Amino acid sequence: MTKIESYGNKPTRDGFGLGLVELGEKDERIVVIGADVSGSVKTSYFQDRFPERFISVGVAEQNATTVAVGLALSGKVPFFSSYSAFAAFRNADQIRVSICYNEANVKIGGGHSGLTVGPDGATHQSLEEVAFLRTLPNMTLICPADFEQAKKATIAIGEMVGPAYLRFGRPSVPMFTKPEDEFIIGKADLLREGTDVSIVANGIMVWEALKAAEALKEKHNINAEVINCHTIKPIDEEALVNSAKKCGAMVTAEEHQVHGGLSGAVAEVLVKNYPIPMEFVGVKDTFGGSGEPFELTELFGLTWKEIYASALFAIDRKKNGTSSIRKVKDVAIYTDGI
């Protein structure tokens, strides 16, 4: 079915790791705090290249976070990285008070995010951190769509001044943004123009959104717009409102709880500026579990199929005020034969 093109697969964590090395070459203020999972989150690339600028503090994420603040208040540009499950929650107080209130120039790499960490199971599948992090004043929050974008986003947060959190994942995922594509913090990428429904996604769900848009076109001649909203904070209000005005219906898609994440951020913008029917694709108020990464995304409803069905719901609501198909749980009947 697909006409969209990828040019291979790589993990976004590799983009983070390589971006860090590139940053380190350019700026000697870059230092990295290791919290025992350097090989997993790929800060090991930086450690190998710049051992003198790599400080290990062990499995102690609270201390890692505030140590990074001390380094930032000394003129360094520290990156601390661990799994999102530990880099955004057990150190939540440290992020709030010591990073954000201090407006400290600390960058956090939240790796192994979402369901796609896979067999490690629910304890390690962070699905809530976006909701917390985006409420913090001074925070910049980014969830890149693929390897190349993760690398650019890493460099971009290293070059900006102020707290930032980069959310990325473990498995190899399709590469479709090009090395020459521009990446600007806070500026959403319009990947596909459309007029019937707008799909706003980030992370691994951007690729799924592109697939859904293609299927909507093929099966229903629906022109779906696809926006890669990689920056959740500060969110690109202008792009969202323009797309809402153009399409009149919107679907958000993210590898995160449907509550409080990208869904909430987008809804807040539209409710204030241009309310339209919205549907949310994400994890539905439940914990994850062990399984293969893309087995889990199927089982928990994080694929193009849910986006596709949600787009139909949203368009139906736009046309009829309510949707008669809204209650149908199994989206398979809408995606049969595609």
Add this chain to the structure above:
Amino acid sequence: MSLEINFSAKVFENRKRKYNEYDEIALTIRQDIIKSLVLAKSGHPGGPLGITDVMSVLFFGSVMKYDPSNSDWSERDRFVLSAGHMAPVQYSTLARAGYFPTEELKTLRKYGSRLQGHPGLDMHLPGIETSSGSLGQGVSIAVGMAMSDWIIDKNDRKVFCITGDGELQEGASWEAAMAAGSHRLSNFCWIVDNNDCQIDGRVTDILSVYPLKEKFEAFNFDVIEIDGHNYQQIQAAFDKFEENHKNNGLPTCIIAKTFMGKGVSFMNDEYKWHGNPPNEEQAETALSELI
């Protein structure tokens, strides 16, 4: 308010002193604490009064290197008050060192003041190195600062940090201790204000943090136990830290045995003065003792 509160403009130099010279400094700081708190009508008098003697030597005895007219001086030593609720003693000390006008002590805890209830970096008060107040975080930030100087830049700067003893109940404090000891941060001086008081009662009764000396030794600190009201012992402890620093030795932990509310008879060693300000009458009595 019938009690008239004024702050003298007196500032003190940071230089080698005879021990009896600290009396006037400590007295002035203790007066400032009482005055600023009675005006604020909220805040913590006990801890600040107890740590005043240590602060007097640290800031006015040529222990720390700093320049009040250039608070961002790149070669300065740094001080972090991890026990952020003890802010009144830090504010008075900084004002008496000449970082900002002593008159500003009147604004403690008022809206828009640079003297926030707990130190806030966002208010840009000269001499404040970080926000603090969520216990256990300031000391870890101080460790990060010490790492920046010792591990990355390899310069001669020192970092001093004061935590409470109740604060050591925060697990994050021990993560910081482990990091400082493991990385052998010779330039790091951790001062524990050991008054054995916290909001709910005696530290010993609420949750014992003892034995302290052995704990810090086990975390690879050189531990010095002192009477935190004895200037000679305070000075000697800082001298030992200086020696440790010069010799690339272990990080230093000074356990300063103090009395909460020291200098005011009715507050002395009373944990209920952890977080309650004096009323006007109590302030008047306190100030009459601080002469």
